[in-house]
Amino acid sequence: MQASTIIRSDRAGALVTDFAERFRDVANVEAEGGKATLISRYGRADLTAQGDAISIAVAAKDQIDLCYIKMVVAEYFSSAAAPDAVRWSGDGEAESSLPPFFREMRVISVENVTPQMRRLRLSGAELNRFAADGLHVRLLFPPRGAKPVWPALGADGRIVWPGGDDRLVSRVYTIRSRDSERGEIEIDFALHHHEDGRSPGASFAVHAQPGDLVGLFAPAGDEIPKAQSLVLCGDDTALPAIARILEEIPSSVSARLFIEIDNPDCRYELRSGDNIELNYLYRQGRPAGTTGLLPEALSHLDADSLGEDTYFWAGCEFGDFVELRKLARRTWKLPRERHLVVAFWRRGFAEGESAKQA
Numbered sequence: 001m002q003a004s005t006i007i008r009s010d011r012a013g014a015l016v017t018d019f020a021e022r023f024r025d026v027a028n029v030e031a032e033g034g035k036a037t038l039i040s041r042y043g044r045a046d047l048t049a050q051g052d053a054i055s056i057a058v059a060a061k062d063q064i065d066l067c068y069i070k071m072v073v074a075e076y077f078s079s080a081a082a083p084d085a086v087r088w089s090g091d092g093e094a095e096s097s098l099p100p101f102f103r104e105m106r107v108i109s110v111e112n113v114t115p116q117m118r119r120l121r122l123s124g125a126e127l128n129r130f131a132a133d134g135l136h137v138r139l140l141f142p143p144r145g146a147k148p149v150w151p152a153l154g155a156d157g158r159i160v161w162p163g164g165d166d167r168l169v170s171r172v173y174t175i176r177s178r179d180s181e182r183g184e185i186e187i188d189f190a191l192h193h194h195e196d197g198r199s200p201g202a203s204f205a206v207h208a209q210p211g212d213l214v215g216l217f218a219p220a221g222d223e224i225p226k227a228q229s230l231v232l233c234g235d236d237t238a239l240p241a242i243a244r245i246l247e248e249i250p251s252s253v254s255a256r257l258f259i260e261i262d263n264p265d266c267r268y269e270l271r272s273g274d275n276i277e278l279n280y281l282y283r284q285g286r287p288a289g290t291t292g293l294l295p296e297a298l299s300h301l302d303a304d305s306l307g308e309d310t311y312f313w314a315g316c317e318f319g320d321f322v323e324l325r326k327l328a329r330r331t332w333k334l335p336r337e338r339h340l341v342v343a344f345w346r347r348g349f350a351e352g353e354s355a356k357q358a
Contacts, residue, residue: 001066003090004057005073009081012049019047019076025336041223043069064101064129064218066092070157078156086156099153101218103127107208108184114266116236118189118205119176124216128180134219135244137175139187140168141204141214148213168215171201174240175219190236192288192345199345224248227311227338231301233258233294233324237344238315239268245313246271260293260316289317289347295324303332312339318346 009015013034020031020038027040034049043060056073060066074086105122113119142148149166151159162168176186189205204214224245232242232255239259246255251273260281261267270278281293294316306312312334314324321343328339 001061001063001091002057002059003066003070003088003092004055005086005088007054007056007077007081007085008052009054009085010052012052012054015077015080016047016049016054018080022076023072038072040069040072042072045069045073062129063092067099067101067153067157071159074157078158084156088155088157092157097152098150099159099217102150103216103218104148104150105185105214105216107210107212107214109210110205110208113188114268116191116262116266117239117268118191118202119186120189120205120208121184121186122214122216123182123184125183127178127183127185130178130180130218132178132180135174135223135241136172137185137187137219138170138172138217139201139204139214140170140216141200142166142168144204144207148215150215169200170215170217173201174244176240176243188240190239192236225311225313225340227309228253229307229310230255231258231298231306231310231312232256232314233260233298234315234344235260235288235294235317235320236262236266238342239270241315242313243268243270246276251275258294258297260288260291262288287347289319289345292320292323294320295327298324298327299331301332303334306332306334310338312341314341315344316342318343 016034016036017031020029020036023029023038027038030037036047038045042065043058045056045058048055058066058069058073060069070088070092077085103124105124107120108123109121111119140150143165146165149162151161151168154160173187173189176188178185189202191202191206192199230249230253232245234242242257249255254275256277258279258281260283262283262285264282267280272278279297281297283291283293312328316324321341325341328334328341
C-alpha cells in the first residue's frame with residue numbers, strides 16, 4: 001500500500017536533512033543531496049526536496065503499518081513545518097471515526113501470576129489483522145467509571161485524542177499470549193507504584209473487573225531479535241517481553257538471561273531448555289531501580305564472549321538503561337542492529353514519562 005504528500009517550506013532541504021537525523025537511531029536511514037530514505041519495521045518513506053517543496057512517498061505491507069508510517073511523517077512535519085502541512089493522497093483511510101489499528105477490548109478475567117504481576121485476559125474483534133510477531137501494544141485507559149471516548153484519525157494521519165473529562169492515559173505493554181480465533185489476548189502488569197497513582201496501567205490492573213473496557217492500538221511486526229545467540233536482561237517490567245522472545249526463538253538459538261526481581265517467590269514462568277541459561281538477581285527488599293544489579297552482572301561479559309552473532313536486549317529502569325547502553329555501545333561496541341536497550345520506567349517519575357530506547 002502507498003500514499004504520498006507534498007509539503008511546502010522555504011527550508012525544504014534543511015527539513016529533509018533534519019528528518020533523517022532525527023530518526024537515524026531508530027531506523028535505517030540514508031540521506032544525501034536533499035533526498036532521504038527511511039526504512040523501519042512499519043514501512044518505507046522516501047523524501048525529496050526541490051525548491052520550496054518536499055515530495056514524500058510512503059509504502060507499507062498493509063493498512064495498519066501504512067497508518068503508522070504516515071503518522072511518523074505527519075508528527076514530524078506538523079511540528080517542524082506547520083500544523084496543517086500534511087494532507088495524504090493514495091491508499092489508507094483519511095479522516096475516520098476510529099483508526100484501523102484500534103480495538104475496543106473487554107476484560108474477561110483477572111489473576112495474579114506472581115505477588116508482583118497481575119494478568120488480564122482481554123477480548124476484542126478482528127484481532128487476526130494484527131501482526132502475529134508483534135510484541136507490544138499500546139493500551140488506552142479511560143477515566144475510571146466513565147464511558148470511554150476513543151480517539152479518531154485526522155486527515156493528516158495523526159491521532160485526534162479526546163480531552164477534558166474524556167482524556168485517556170496510554171501506556172505500552174507486551175502481549176503475553178494471543179488467541180486470534182477466540183479474539184483474546186493476555187497482558188501481564190507489573191504491580192509497581194499503583195498506590196501513589198504514578199502507574200496508571202498497574203492501577204487499572206489492580207481494580208479491573210470482568211466487563212471493564214480498555215482501548216488497544218495494534219502491534220507492528222518483526223520485534224523478535226534475529227541472531228544465533230541472545231543476551232536478554234531486565235527487571236519485573238521486562239519479564240513478559242522476555243518470555244515472549246524465548247517462546248518465539250528456535251531451539252538452535254542460545255539465550256543467556258539476567259533477571260532482576262525482588263525474591264524467589266516472584267519468579268515468573270519462563271521457557272527452559274538446554275539452550276537457555278537463566279540467572280536471577282534478587283533485590284531482597286531493596287526498592288526497584290536502586291540496586292544496579294543488572295549493569296553489575298552484565299559488566300562481567302566482554303565483547304569476545306558475546307561472539308559475532310549475538311543480539312543484546314534489555315528492558316529496565318532509566319538508571320540501568322543509561323549504564324547498559326554505555327556497556328553495549330562503548331564497551332562491547334555493538335552496532336545498532338545488534339542491540340536494543342529500553343527504559344520501561346524511571347524511578348520518581350510517572351509511568352511512561354521517560355520511556356527511551358537505543
